[in-house]
Amino acid sequence: MRVTVDMAKCENHGQCAIAAPAVFEINDDGNLVYDGNPVDSERGDTLAAADVCPAQAIIVEEN
Ligand code: SF4
Numbered sequence: 001m002r003v004t005v006d007m008a009k010c011e012n013h014g015q016c017a018i019a020a021p022a023v024f025e026i027n028d029d030g031n032l033v034y035d036g037n038p039v040d041s042e043r044g045d046t047l048a049a050a051d052v053c054p055a056q057a058i059i060v061e062e063n
Contacts, residue, residue: 002061003036003046009057019052020045 016024
């Protein structure tokens with residue numbers, strides 16, 4: 001799966017990093033960084049993160 005975050009929508013609140021900490025992280029500068037090509041074992045958490053994002057900024061595409 002491929003993950004893209006629309007950074008124009010993202011507000012860096014970090015709910016995605018709570019739902020899928022192996023894929024999304026708020027760095028020391030307070031900005032979101034993420035793995036755009038997570039391993040299959042992260043699929044459930046990644047979809048949960050997309051669901052929980054209040055800005056609906058996370059786009060998940062199947063490879
Ligand atoms: S939950 Fe959505 S708005 Fe918040 S940091 Fe993650 S991608 Fe950005």
